[in-house]
Amino acid sequence: MLILGGALIFIAALSLCLGSAALSVQTTIRSIFSGHNTTAHNILFEIRLPRIILGFAIGGALSLSGVILQGLFRNPLVEPYTMGISGGAALGVSMAIILKIYQSVGLVTLPFAGFLGAVSVIMLIYTINIRNKTLKMQGLLLTGVMISFISSSFIMLIMAISRTEDLHGIIFWIMGSLEEPNWFLIKLMLFISLAGLSLSYIFWKDLNALRLGEEEAAHLGINTERAKRALFVLASILTGCAVSVGGIIGFVGLIIPHFMRMFVGSDHRVLLAGSFLGGAGFLIFCDTLARTLVAPSELPVGVITGILGGSFFIYALARKGKSGA
Amino acid sequence: MRWPGRENRVLEIRNLTCGYDKRFHLKDVNLAIGEGGFFGIIGPNGSGKTTLLRAMTRILKPESGEVLLRGKDIWHIDFIELARTISVVSQNVSTDDLNVGEFVLLSRIPHYRGLQFLETKHDEEIADNAMAMTDTLKFKDRSMSEISGGERQLVLIARALAQEPKYLLLDEPTSHLDITHQVRVLDLLKKLNRELSLTVIIVLHDLNLASEYCDRIALLSGGTIYKEGLPGEVLDYQTIENVYKTVVIVEKNPISLKPYVLLVSEDQRLRARKK
Numbered sequence: 174m175l176i177l178g179g180a181l182i183f184i185a186a187l188s189l190c191l192g193s194a195a196l197s198v199q200t201t202i203r204s205i206f207s208g209h210n211t212t213a214h215n216i217l218f219e220i221r222l223p224r225i226i227l228g229f230a231i232g233g234a235l236s237l238s239g240v241i242l243q244g245l246f247r248n249p250l251v252e253p254y255t256m257g258i259s260g261g262a263a264l265g266v267s268m269a270i271i272l273k274i275y276q277s278v279g280l281v282t283l284p285f286a287g288f289l290g291a292v293s294v295i296m297l298i299y300t301i302n303i304r305n306k307t308l309k310m311q312g313l314l315l316t317g318v319m320i321s322f323i324s325s326s327f328i329m330l331i332m333a334i335s336r337t338e339d340l341h342g343i344i345f346w347i348m349g350s351l352e353e354p355n356w357f358l359i360k361l362m363l364f365i366s367l368a369g370l371s372l373s374y375i376f377w378k379d380l381n382a383l384r385l386g387e388e389e390a391a392h393l394g395i396n397t398e399r400a401k402r403a404l405f406v407l408a409s410i411l412t413g414c415a416v417s418v419g420g421i422i423g424f425v426g427l428i429i430p431h432f433m434r435m436f437v438g439s440d441h442r443v444l445l446a447g448s449f450l451g452g453a454g455f456l457i458f459c460d461t462l463a464r465t466l467v468a469p470s471e472l473p474v475g476v477i478t479g480i481l482g483g484s485f486f487i488y489a490l491a492r493k494g495k496s497g498a
Numbered sequence: 499m500r501w502p503g504r505e506n507r508v509l510e511i512r513n514l515t516c517g518y519d520k521r522f523h524l525k526d527v528n529l530a531i532g533e534g535g536f537f538g539i540i541g542p543n544g545s546g547k548t549t550l551l552r553a554m555t556r557i558l559k560p561e562s563g564e565v566l567l568r569g570k571d572i573w574h575i576d577f578i579e580l581a582r583t584i585s586v587v588s589q590n591v592s593t594d595d596l597n598v599g600e601f602v603l604l605s606r607i608p609h610y611r612g613l614q615f616l617e618t619k620h621d622e623e624i625a626d627n628a629m630a631m632t633d634t635l636k637f638k639d640r641s642m643s644e645i646s647g648g649e650r651q652l653v654l655i656a657r658a659l660a661q662e663p664k665y666l667l668l669d670e671p672t673s674h675l676d677i678t679h680q681v682r683v684l685d686l687l688k689k690l691n692r693e694l695s696l697t698v699i700i701v702l703h704d705l706n707l708a709s710e711y712c713d714r715i716a717l718l719s720g721g722t723i724y725k726e727g728l729p730g731e732v733l734d735y736q737t738i739e740n741v742y743k744t745v746v747i748v749e750k751n752p753i754s755l756k757p758y759v760l761l762v763s764e765d766q767r768l769r770a771r772k773k
Contacts (some may be wrong), residue, residue, distance in 0.1 A: 181758025247592065377615075378607050385604065386592045388557050394608035395660070439595060442615065 236452020239426030265290020291413030541718030
């Protein structure tokens with residue numbers, strides 16, 4: 174855990190130093206402590222720092238949500254986006270873009286529309302699958318996947334009938350980015366993901382017991398229905414918020430929990446915080462690459478997380494297979 | 499916690515009807531299982547043995563009737579309180595990628611206090627103790643997926659023991675085991691029953707094992723209790739032939755003097771009839 178924390182701080186510092194405007198380490202350090210109102214200071218605090226904080230919050234939230242859902246479904250292939258929540262958010266945003274709502278309301282519209290879309294999907298899957306006060310997990314997964322398909326079809330429909338500049342907006346939003354000029358949203362996101370992390374620890378016993386299956390968890394004195402509902406809602410809200418602010422940044426919620434499980438085992442006391450920190454670090458790192466590789470323009474961060482995360486994972490898996498573990 | 503008087507030290511099932519999706523697997527079952535006993539539940543496939551066990555452990559909600567633990571409806575007992583009283587060894591436990599030690603320690607979950615975050619020395623001692631009793635301490639660091647079926651069954655019992663229950667419910671713990679392990683598991687349960695005065699309620703397929711080890715037996719048939727009593731009362735050839743629709747001969751085990759059920763194949767039956 175200490176190593177993880179250290180790595181995270183190192184990545185954050187690295188990310189602070191790297192950027193399209195090349196600032197040396199000395200300049201960086203100097204401007205952090207003294208140079209108010211210098212260009213360097215402005216770049217650091219107005220451009221890079223917000224992205225790092227947002228990367229921390231979103232990366233942590235997605236990865237935490239992934240680890241919770243994988244624990245809940247006892248299925249390692251589940252990730253935050255499997256549940257159709259991102260689809261709902263994307264649909265909400267596409268509608269907002271094409272209906273030009275943002276012109277009348279302002280910049281916060283897109284995150285808000287995304288959140289609205291995400292929440293409606295969550296409520297939809299939840300109400301479909303709750304019967305006799307029990308949440309049907311298998312059904313939850315299937316409806317989630319179906320809603321994912323339906324909403325992506327709708328998005329394609331919207332894209333087909335929208336004009337070029339709207340199309341561009343939709344595509345860029347879908348690919349995900351940590352560029353967010355609104356400080357309030359950044360702080361809110363940070364608060365939500367840290368609150369999510371603390372709340373998840375209320376359920377560490379439940380998550381650990383659920384590793385044995387629902388009935389076994391009940392035999393261990395776990396109120397499984399309450400745990401399932403609370404954890405599903407918690408993971409959904411974390412995902413919904415992350416997607417609304419950052420767009421669809423894939424793979425963090427799938428890969429990082431896997432990685433962490435390989436390294437620290439499946440005890441959720443370590444795994445929850447480990448995944449949060451791992452996801453945070455990974456996303457900050459990917460974002461740094463995204464904005465430095467082709468500087469001064471930038472790549473969509475979702476592309477980097479996908480390519481990097483995926484290939485890294487295959488590599489780790491292959492190595493693990495070879496060592497016979 | 500103070501329990502009511504001695505006469506209440508019993509797990510009682512009253513007019514229990516329950517099943518899945520409106521199809522009833524159990525109809526109007528009445529049963530009282532006294533504490534400290536070794537109680538067997540037998541019956542053909544689909545007669546409702548596992549359903550009964552699931553109703554007793556609060557997995558299945560009764561359609562009507564109730565299950566009373568020491569006079570209290572189990573659906574009104576706190577989850578954690580129930581888990582501290584009853585522990586269950588079920589047939590399919592997914593064990594993930596856990597190692598044996600971690601797996602056994604999970605049983606301490608109902609004993610955690612409020613904000614307790616790590617296992618205490620006490621928890622670890624109890625887990626080690628349970629593994630020592632079941633002779634599984636030597637696998638402590640092995641993965642659950644590496645050990646054999648017999649060893650796995652012993653580890654499941656170790657986990658249930660570390661939960662420090664008053665009642666231990668087991669669903670066919672000896673199926674798929676060779677006779678060495680069958681006897682080992684049941685001898686162990688008998689010993690725990692005697693030494694810790696642990697109440698054992700066990701679903702068994704093997705009539706002879708049930709006869710040898712159980713103080714009392716309930717024979718289920720088609721979702722109702724066909725007969726309940728001492729092994730000698732329940733296991734006579736007529737009862738078994740009625741319930742199992744199979745020809746059997748019941749003899750006495752020369753050493754334990756308990757009933758012993760022998761099967762007769764169709765060929766032999768025909769040959770006997772010709773004579």
